[in-house]
Amino acid sequence: MHLYIPNIRVVLERGQAYIMEALAQNKKHRKTATILSIIPGLGQLYNRQKLKGVLFLLLAVSYFVVFSDLLNIGLWGFFTLGTELPRDHSIFLLVEGIIAFIVIAIGIGFYLFNLIDAFKNGRKRDEGFALNSIKEQYHSVIDKGFPYLLVGPGFFLLIFVVVLPILFMLFLAFTNYDLYHSPPAKLVDWVGIENFTDIFTLEIWRDTFFSVFAWTIVWTFTATTLQIAIGIFLAVILNQKDLKFKGFIRTLLILPWAVPAFVSILVFAGMFNDSFGAINNDILAFFGIGPIPWLTDPMWTKVAVIFIQTWLGFPFVMAMTTGVLQSIPEELYEAATVDGATIMQKFKSITFPVIMAATAPILITQYTFNFNNFNVIYLFNEGKPAVSGQSAGGTDILISWIYSLTLKSAQYSKAAAITVLLSLIIIVVALINFRRTKAFKDEGM
Amino acid sequence: MKKFSAVLLTTTLALGALSACGPKDSGSSSTGDSDKKPEKLVVWEDKDKSAGLKPAVESFEKKYGVKVEFKEMPLLDQQEKLRLQGKTGNSADVITSPHDRVGPLVTEGLIEPINVSDDVKKMYTESSIKALTFKGKLYGLPKSTETPVFIYNKKYMKKAPATFDDVYKFSKGDKGGAQYGFLANWTDFYFASGVVNGFGGYVFKDSDGTLDPKDVGLATKGSVDGLTFISKWYKEGLFPTGIIGKKGGQTIDGLFGEKKVASVMNGPWSFKGYKDAGVDLGIAPMPKLPNGQEVKTFVGVKGWNVSAYSTHKKWAQKLVEWITNKENSKIRFEKTQEIPPVNDLIKDPVITKDEGAKAVAIQSQHGIPMPNIPEMAEVWDPGANALQLVATGKQEPQKALEDAKKSIDENIQAKHSGK
Numbered sequence: 001m002h003l004y005i006p007n008i009r010v011v012l013e014r015g016q017a018y019i020m021e022a023l024a025q026n027k028k029h030r031k032t033a034t035i036l037s038i039i040p041g042l043g044q045l046y047n048r049q050k051l052k053g054v055l056f057l058l059l060a061v062s063y064f065v066v067f068s069d070l071l072n073i074g075l076w077g078f079f080t081l082g083t084e085l086p087r088d089h090s091i092f093l094l095v096e097g098i099i100a101f102i103v104i105a106i107g108i109g110f111y112l113f114n115l116i117d118a119f120k121n122g123r124k125r126d127e128g129f130a131l132n133s134i135k136e137q138y139h140s141v142i143d144k145g146f147p148y149l150l151v152g153p154g155f156f157l158l159i160f161v162v163v164l165p166i167l168f169m170l171f172l173a174f175t176n177y178d179l180y181h182s183p184p185a186k187l188v189d190w191v192g193i194e195n196f197t198d199i200f201t202l203e204i205w206r207d208t209f210f211s212v213f214a215w216t217i218v219w220t221f222t223a224t225t226l227q228i229a230i231g232i233f234l235a236v237i238l239n240q241k242d243l244k245f246k247g248f249i250r251t252l253l254i255l256p257w258a259v260p261a262f263v264s265i266l267v268f269a270g271m272f273n274d275s276f277g278a279i280n281n282d283i284l285a286f287f288g289i290g291p292i293p294w295l296t297d298p299m300w301t302k303v304a305v306i307f308i309q310t311w312l313g314f315p316f317v318m319a320m321t322t323g324v325l326q327s328i329p330e331e332l333y334e335a336a337t338v339d340g341a342t343i344m345q346k347f348k349s350i351t352f353p354v355i356m357a358a359t360a361p362i363l364i365t366q367y368t369f370n371f372n373n374f375n376v377i378y379l380f381n382e383g384k385p386a387v388s389g390q391s392a393g394g395t396d397i398l399i400s401w402i403y404s405l406t407l408k409s410a411q412y413s414k415a416a417a418i419t420v421l422l423s424l425i426i427i428v429v430a431l432i433n434f435r436r437t438k439a440f441k442d443e444g445m
Numbered sequence: 446m447k448k449f450s451a452v453l454l455t456t457t458l459a460l461g462a463l464s465a466c467g468p469k470d471s472g473s474s475s476t477g478d479s480d481k482k483p484e485k486l487v488v489w490e491d492k493d494k495s496a497g498l499k500p501a502v503e504s505f506e507k508k509y510g511v512k513v514e515f516k517e518m519p520l521l522d523q524q525e526k527l528r529l530q531g532k533t534g535n536s537a538d539v540i541t542s543p544h545d546r547v548g549p550l551v552t553e554g555l556i557e558p559i560n561v562s563d564d565v566k567k568m569y570t571e572s573s574i575k576a577l578t579f580k581g582k583l584y585g586l587p588k589s590t591e592t593p594v595f596i597y598n599k600k601y602m603k604k605a606p607a608t609f610d611d612v613y614k615f616s617k618g619d620k621g622g623a624q625y626g627f628l629a630n631w632t633d634f635y636f637a638s639g640v641v642n643g644f645g646g647y648v649f650k651d652s653d654g655t656l657d658p659k660d661v662g663l664a665t666k667g668s669v670d671g672l673t674f675i676s677k678w679y680k681e682g683l684f685p686t687g688i689i690g691k692k693g694g695q696t697i698d699g700l701f702g703e704k705k706v707a708s709v710m711n712g713p714w715s716f717k718g719y720k721d722a723g724v725d726l727g728i729a730p731m732p733k734l735p736n737g738q739e740v741k742t743f744v745g746v747k748g749w750n751v752s753a754y755s756t757h758k759k760w761a762q763k764l765v766e767w768i769t770n771k772e773n774s775k776i777r778f779e780k781t782q783e784i785p786p787v788n789d790l791i792k793d794p795v796i797t798k799d800e801g802a803k804a805v806a807i808q809s810q811h812g813i814p815m816p817n818i819p820e821m822a823e824v825w826d827p828g829a830n831a832l833q834l835v836a837t838g839k840q841e842p843q844k845a846l847e848d849a850k851k852s853i854d855e856n857i858q859a860k861h862s863g864k
Contacts, residue, residue, distance in 0.1 A: 274687040391855075410819075
């Protein structure tokens with residue numbers, strides 16, 4: 001999924017190249033226009049594009065009129081996080097600061113555009129081309145700019161609902177925002193990487209972090225691999241030609257997907273109850289197996305959550321794989337049969353590679369999804385049972401631990417730091433996997 | 446090239462100059478508090494409880510000519526809203542919160558101390574005033590109190606037993622025909638603390654009303670005795686092992702509603718559900734412990750607090766005093782069944798003739814206020830851990846409590862040393 005976000009460095013380099021070119025060669029118009037455009041609009045006026053020039057000038061002036069206050073307070077607030085109580089609220093100032101940076105980025109973008117525009121039109125004049133008239137400019141904006149016009153509002157919204165919160169969280173990880181450094185009683189301060197060093201050096205944080213992290217990894221791999229394996233296995237079985245009642249069986253197997261997950265999880269939590277649950281009392285008792293401490297023994301609780309996630313997750317993989325299987329040409333199998341291949345060999349050499357090529361990216365998202373699968377962990381047993389010697393519960397994964405740090409202990413900055421670490425892991429894994437996945441390479445999206 | 450870097454340089458310098466500016470006003474006089482009579486005051490009331498507030502507000506409006514607006518909001522939402530909207534002036538002058546939130550709220554600077562005369566303070570039970578006091582200052586007046594009591598099904602139990610020895614014998618015996626004699630969620634530290642405190646254990650050392658977070662008493666002999674007593678019920682199978690953790694409470698509620706249990710330990714919030722389930726309810730204070738002590742349950746007090754963002758703190762306090770005075774507290778009890786910790790009312794027939802209210806009122810006097818210092822947040826989980834490990838037979842009380850104390854000490858050190 002390559003998004004073509006204009007790289008700021010490329011833009012800068014390009015702008016620089018234009019300017020250098022203008023300065024190096026004695027090309028009068030492009031040089032003068034570009035230099036004049038240091039004050040936005042003047043270059044355009046010089047190029048006799050009056051409307052555009054006035055518009056640019058107005059935009060530049062109004063930018064400073066409208067945003068001067070925000071930029072002033074925002075930048076000041078971002079660097080100081082407030083100096084006086086009760087006037088300053090550090091957290092609001094931090095948010096204002098981030099907005100100020102976004103506004104500055106937009107401003108710089110516009111400024112570069114203005115320079116490049118002046119240069120380009122200057123060059124046109126140097127080379128003796130006629131400049132676009134107002135009408136032509138209008139048409140050019142409408143034709144070329146139309147996609148941007150459509151994308152614009154969405155992109156603008158994206159900045160505030162996605163980029164802003166992420167930046168906020170990122171910066172929070174470098175502050176000391178917790179219960180004791182909390183406005184309006186206290187100001188929040190920048191503390192550099194102290195939160196991160198604390199997590200890795202203070203015994204209580206380190207021990208809990210690594211034990212939770214280890215379980216998160218185990219949980220992600222076991223639960224996801226199981227759900228994928230069972231999903232593919234069932235899909236292959238269902239795809240056998242001589243199987244009767246296919247539709248019925250398929251519907252039955254899809255059911256776990258149809259019921260909202262949180263309802264299933266809560267029902268499971270009841271069924272797994274040590275003393276009253278159906279699993280111990282009815283199912284295991286029927287086979288003569290004694291009660292198993294599903295909710296009170298960390299090992300068994302882990303088994304239970306992995307089982308539940310497998311149950312919740314396999315129908316999706318199965319449905320997807322079924323679709324892929326329909327598309328494998330029958331000839332491949334016929335040829336394999338002629339060559340004397342066994343069923344296992346057919347699966348290994350034909351079915352499995354095709355499934356992987358088509359679905360690998362989605363299967364990888366299953367891993368990242370389970371890495372952060374808060375619902376199953378929290379709804380089943382709230383990350384419990386207790387384990388002596390650590391503050392997180394026996395089945396707490398990173399995300400559920402972050403949740404309790406934020407909501408129970410008001411350790412906002414620590415939680416933000418752990419979230420940053422968690423995101424880094426996810427991003428790295430996702431990038432490596434996506435880059436290695438054939439499905440993406442071949443399509444070249 | 447040179448010119449371009451010059452442009453960049455000037456821009457950077459300009460930005461740098463901007464960032465050096467900041468707000469121009471000095472901000473020293475920006476609290477904006479005034480003693481002038483306000484046009485209106487805003488109160489946030491607990492969910493579904495405004496019936497108890499309305500008459501008090503109306504009489505206040507009549508008496509002082511100040512309009513009072515009130516709005517229902519879940520307790521934790523009130524704090525969240527105050528945190529986010531306080532600065533915009535778009536929040537309440539008076540909020541209501543459980544007293545164990547007083548410490549954190551004061552630490553964050555969201556609520557304001559109040560100044561009332563000793564006569565006013567004496568109106569309320571000592572423990573409820575103590576509950577709302579943090580670092581020697583009073584942060585609000587009590588609105589209602591709650592604590593777990595002994596609830597029994599009259600079908601199986603004729604009258605409430607006087608001691609836990611009786612409960613034990615009953616549970617060991619025929620249980621009056623029920624499946625379980627007595628159930629309590631003693632793996633939840635909130636319920637177990639009553640026993641621990643009763644045996645002489647404590648969470649934080651109380652020296653003259655100030656709790657010392659550096660002296661955690663969970664590994665003392667009293668606490669170990671308490672936990673040993675608790676473990677007996679699990680070990681001997683009187684409590685099934687499935688009633689563990691927070692979900693354990695729901696399981697107990699379910700079993701009691703299905704009339705499989707003769708008696709349970711639970712708070713006043715459960716009365717209605719049990720009655721609706723058709724149980725013939727009897728309610729009494731907790732029976733005495735084998736050492737002759739009362740079960741010193743954690744008492745929760747809900748109080749009215751003045752917001753630090755209020756621009757009319759004097760009047761907000763006046764309103765708090767008004768809605769918690771004797772008449773209005775009585776009205777509140779009649780409308781909402783919330784028990785006001787007002788000394789005169791506890792002896793008032795309105796409360797004494799109500800079995801549940803009476804039991805809660807008496808038990809509140811036996812109990813101790815739940816610690817209101819922020820460090821308490823670190824106690825619940827390790828406390829519950831220790832209880833669960835003991836209940837499931839994985840650890841001995843002494844070892845479990847030592848681990849819990851260590852964990853609590855470490856967490857307090859890690860999360861609460863930044864004062």
